[in-house]
């Protein structure tokens with residue numbers, strides 16, 4: 001008989017971190033969950049609250065507030081810690097402060113002897129994943145960001161509504177930065193195995209581009225719309241993180257649009273960006289290189305250039 005203890009250490013028990021933790025518990029994805037936060041009292045309160053739901057869950061998870069020493073035998077360290085943007089603060093200033101937050105986290109995690117996979121959700125997520133890789137010195141396949149996983153889920157939902165098809169039968173991706181320069185490679189969007197551009201052609205529809213542009217805009221602006229309505233977004237990203245966690249712990253080899261280091265795929269390198277990747281127990285097993293049109297490659301290149309330039313401006317990595 002083989003006993004396994006699937007363990008996640010979560011750093012940052014704010015709204016995103018705890019939405020992830022709550023979804024981990026409800027979906028019984030791991031056996032042990034350590035909650036770590038600079039605000040230890042908060043982590044303790046969250047651990048108590050989750051533990052009080054155990055009797056109603058289908059899981060017997062061990063949940064506790066811990067410290068960085070608890071990362072030593074974790075399979076995944078998920079990082080959702082961060083500071084909020086101050087009024088008038090520039091994006092790069094915020095990035096600099098979040099880099100300092102990550103310096104206080106990644107060093108102690110590595111010092112614990114952690115040998116697993118880093119999963120980063122803190123924004124700007126592509127750059128913070130790159131920062132984590134640089135600070136940890138880990139082989140880059142062991143450091144991934146949530147990338148455009150959530151944007152891709154939003155896209156599949158909207159296309160499902162548009163075509164009246166179950167989103168799980170829609171295969172389409174958002175690629176590039178998790179942010180304004182992200183884009184949808186429509187040449188690669190399918191319902192079942194039929195390209196959606198062929199569906200339009202077979203129906204004699206010629207003016208579809210405005211609908212596709214509208215859907216891309218809806219995806220790009222989704223976070224801002226939610227933030228205007230309820231100040232922040234957390235359930236969707238928490239569930240996206242659980243999906244990635246499940247793929248890692250189950251060695252599923254699932255195709256997910258995580259943020260990973262590119263090594264010449266699409267002609268890009270030295271940059272973390274969201275592209276479809278095979279995710280397994282090794283983290284990013286490999287990138288699935290799609291056959292993009294020249295225009296789509298250019299969009300990916302522009303997005304990667306932006307991410308490279310933002311990363312270059314950070315001090316201390």
Ligand code: NAD
Pocket residue numbers: 011012013014015016017036037038039042080081082083084101102104105121122123124125146147150178232233234237
């Ligand atoms: P939050 O303010 O609710 O939580 C942040 C937590 O980090 C707090 O509990 C805080 O105490 C902790 N923290 C701060 N500094 C720390 C340190 N040095 N060490 C340990 N813990 C520390 O914020 P949130 O709403 O949970 O958002 C967290 C991050 O997730 C933000 O960067 C947000 O932009 C990002 N986010 C990402 C996505 C995505 O798609 N990747 C989606 C939504 C939000």
